[in-house]
Amino acid sequence: MEMKRQKLNSYRWKNTVFQASFGLLALVFRVTCYSQNRKFRQAKKLYSFYQGDIIWVAFKRTDEKARKMKKRGLMEIKAVKLKQKSTFYLNRYLTGDSIDYREVIGIIIPILVDQTFLILMSFLNTAMISSAGVSAVSAVNMVDSLNIFLVNVFIAIATGGTVIVAQYKGIGNKEMVSKTATQAISAVAIFSVVLAVFVIVFNTPTLNLLFGKADAAVFHNARIYLIGSCLSYPFIAIFQAVLGGLRGVGETKPCLGLSLFMNLTNTVLNVVFITIFHMGVVGLVTSILCARIFGMIASIFYVMKYNETIRFKIKNALHLDFSLLKKVMFIGIPFAAEQIFFNGGKLLTQTFIVQLGTLALTENAIASSITLLFQIGPNALSIAIVTIVGQCMGRRNIDDARKFAKSFIVLSSLLYVVTTAVLLPFFPVMMQLFNPPDSIIPTIFTIVLISAFGQPLLWPQSFIMPAVLRAAGDSTFTSVASLLSMWLLRVILGYILGITFGFGIIGVWVAMIAEWGVRGLIFMNRFKGAKWYAHKLV
Numbered sequence: 005m006e007m008k009r010q011k012l013n014s015y016r017w018k019n020t021v022f023q024a025s026f027g028l029l030a031l032v033f034r035v036t037c038y039s040q041n042r043k044f045r046q047a048k049k050l051y052s053f054y055q056g057d058i059i060w061v062a063f064k065r066t067d068e069k070a071r072k073m074k075k076r077g078l079m080e081i082k083a084v085k086l087k088q089k090s091t092f093y094l095n096r097y098l099t100g101d102s103i104d105y106r107e108v109i110g111i112i113i114p115i116l117v118d119q120t121f122l123i124l125m126s127f128l129n130t131a132m133i134s135s136a137g138v139s140a141v142s143a144v145n146m147v148d149s150l151n152i153f154l155v156n157v158f159i160a161i162a163t164g165g166t167v168i169v170a171q172y173k174g175i176g177n178k179e180m181v182s183k184t185a186t187q188a189i190s191a192v193a194i195f196s197v198v199l200a201v202f203v204i205v206f207n208t209p210t211l212n213l214l215f216g217k218a219d220a221a222v223f224h225n226a227r228i229y230l231i232g233s234c235l236s237y238p239f240i241a242i243f244q245a246v247l248g249g250l251r252g253v254g255e256t257k258p259c260l261g262l263s264l265f266m267n268l269t270n271t272v273l274n275v276v277f278i279t280i281f282h283m284g285v286v287g288l289v290t291s292i293l294c295a296r297i298f299g300m301i302a303s304i305f306y307v308m309k310y311n312e313t314i315r316f317k318i319k320n321a322l323h324l325d326f327s328l329l330k331k332v333m334f335i336g337i338p339f340a341a342e343q344i345f346f347n348g349g350k351l352l353t354q355t356f357i358v359q360l361g362t363l364a365l366t367e368n369a370i371a372s373s374i375t376l377l378f379q380i381g382p383n384a385l386s387i388a389i390v391t392i393v394g395q396c397m398g399r400r401n402i403d404d405a406r407k408f409a410k411s412f413i414v415l416s417s418l419l420y421v422v423t424t425a426v427l428l429p430f431f432p433v434m435m436q437l438f439n440p441p442d443s444i445i446p447t448i449f450t451i452v453l454i455s456a457f458g459q460p461l462l463w464p465q466s467f468i469m470p471a472v473l474r475a476a477g478d479s480t481f482t483s484v485a486s487l488l489s490m491w492l493l494r495v496i497l498g499y500i501l502g503i504t505f506g507f508g509i510i511g512v513w514v515a516m517i518a519e520w521g522v523r524g525l526i527f528m529n530r531f532k533g534a535k536w537y538a539h540k541l542v
Contacts, residue, residue: 097411100404102174102396107254108408111391114260115251116384123376123383125267129288130373131437132274136284138441142362143225143285145369146215149354151233154203156343158196158241162188162248163390164336167475169252170391174398178313180328185249185307185314187328189242190321191336196241200234207231214351215358222362225285232289239296246303246316251391253313258306266299338479341487349490353498353512360502364509367444371451371513374434377427378459381419385412386471393475402537409472409531413464420460428456451513458517465524469531477539478530485526493519 098105134141165188172180203210207230215226243266247259270291277287307316357364389412396405431452435445470482494516501511530536 097414098408100396100401100407102399102401102404103392108388108392111251111254111256112384112388114256115388116381118256118260118263119380119384119387121264121267123380125271127373127377128271129274130369132278133285133288134438134440135278136282138362138366139219139221140225140285141369142218142365143222144229144288145365145372146218146222146354146358147226147229147233149351150210150214150230153344153348153351154199154234155237155240157199157340158192158237159244159248160340160343161195161332161336162192162241162245163339163474164188164332164334164479165192165245166248166252166390167335167394167477168331169249170254170394170475171398173253174395181253181313182315183320183325183328184332185246185252186316186320187325188249188332189245189316190324191329191332192241192245193238193321196238200237203234204231207234214355217358219362222365228285229289232286232293236293236296239293239300243296243299243303246307249307249314250311251387252394254391254395255311255313256388256391258311262299262303262306265302266295269298270295335474335477335479338483339474341483345487345490349487349495352495353516356499356502356512357509360508363441363444366440367447367451367509368512370438370440371448371455371509373438374427374431374448374452375455375459378420378423378456379463381423382416382459382463382468385416385419386468388412389468389471390475393472397476397537405472405476405537406531409469412468412472416464416468417460420463424456424460428452447509450510454510454513454517458520462517462520462524465528466520469524469527473527473530473536476537478536481530481536482527485530486523489519489523489526493522 094105094109098108130141130144133144165184168184169181169188172184207227211223211226211230215223218226243262247262250256250259273291273294274288277283277291281287283290304316307314308318354368357368389408392408393405396402396408431449435448440448470486473479473482497518498512498515501507501515502509503511505511507514
């Protein structure tokens with residue numbers, strides 16, 4: 005009996021210990037669960053939504069890492085939304101059956117960077133030469149109007165080569181791509197040499213005819229600058245012909261590299277000869293000549309050694325293929341004639357400004373340099389559209405050509421608005437670079453404002469649309485329309501407003517912008533019809 009009682013007491017003791025242990029474990033478990041449950045209750049779901057292929061869930065945490073994760077997640081979602089919208093609009097406006105937006109952007113970006121450096125270098129060069137005085141600035145601006153007139157003639161012929169090369173590229177004829185590019189380089193080289201010799205021989209009569217009323221100091225600097233510029237014509241002509249061929253096949257990255265090389269060389273030499281050695285106009289001429297020689301050598305070396313699309317050989321360049329040159333000249337000669345008369349009108353307008361005095365020439369030079377900054381993006385688009393539309397026309401895809409033309413016009417206007425909004429507040433800083441007399445700063449600002457309002461509305465139709473028509477082979481109509489609008493509006497109206505009514509340089513600029521509007525209407529009306537794409541070049 006006693007044994008049973010002892011066993012029962014032992015069992016009760018063990019049971020009590022077991023229950024106590026189990027209770028303690030249960031208590032620990034409950035405390036742990038409560039703690040975990042409390043932490044869980046603190047975690048509140050904030051975001052859970054579906055966007056495209058992404059499901060992102062974030063929980064509010066008290067530590068800094070969680071807040072950073074939340075912010076990063078929101079930024080990723082915004083980036084995805086932006087990418088989706090961008091892709092949608094790029095496919096909608098910059099993609100066609102002939103070419104997609106990636107190829108279009110690949111053509112535009114190098115040209116855009118090229119134009120940015122080109123115009124910035126021109127801007128800085130004008131600012132540097134201003135240190136040599138008002139007469140130097142006036143002489144350079146005066147002769148540059150003649151240089152543009154002459155250089156654009158052989159660039160026009162190179163453009164004929166670009167159009168034919170682009171269309172052969174469009175149909176996939178590699179052999180004719182090489183032949184056309186080579187013949188265009190040869191034709192431009194011959195023409196530029198003849199033109200340079202002619203202007204050098206008759207430099208004094210040319211300057212007397214155009215700028216005879218200029219001051220003696222301005223006239224002396226102008227003669228130096230004109231002769232030096234003429235010596236560089238063959239080199240810049242060959243350089244531009246090579247770049248035209250490369251753009252025709254869509255290889256704009258080499259164009260960018262070559263252009264940067266030449267322009268940076270020019271700027272560095274300007275710093276050396278103008279800023280350090282104070283050589284003035286002579287230093288400017290020396291740097292231009294050296295830079296263009298180096299640029300020409302680099303461009304020829306590239307197409308001979310490193311380019312596989314344009315297989316340029318000297319012996320092929322020395323043999324002229326007149327049947328192929330005829331096609332190039334079909335585009336190039338009307339465009340060259342247009343450039344002669346169009347820039348001739350601008351040159352005649354420059355003679356009006358000469359009559360207004362040296363300060364008016366300086367106002368025009370500085371205002372032109374500033375407004376060129378606004379044109380960086382649109383200028384790039386007007387160059388790129390020739391290659392894009394040329395390739396579309398090579399495939400006879402008219403719908404794509406129309407689509408890209410409309411998209412580029414809208415994009416050009418948007419670029420003008422953005423660029424103007426960004427750069428216009430820096431006008432005082434620009435004036436410090438040029439350091440003009442205080443009396444002409446208000447006039448310069450007025451010209452810049454007039455241009456800032458007129459360019460987004462009128463420039464794209466007036467300059468991008470003729471590039472589209474020319475790329476389709478409609479060069480004759482484009483040339484005739486440009487000439488009529490130039491001489492009937494810019495020249496005559498510029499004289500009436502600037503000289504007769506006494507509005508001066510502002511009247512000349514108002515006439516120029518009015519001419520853009522009329523010319524743009526003519527080209528847009530032509531674009532609505534079917535005649536502009538009726539030409540078959542290849």
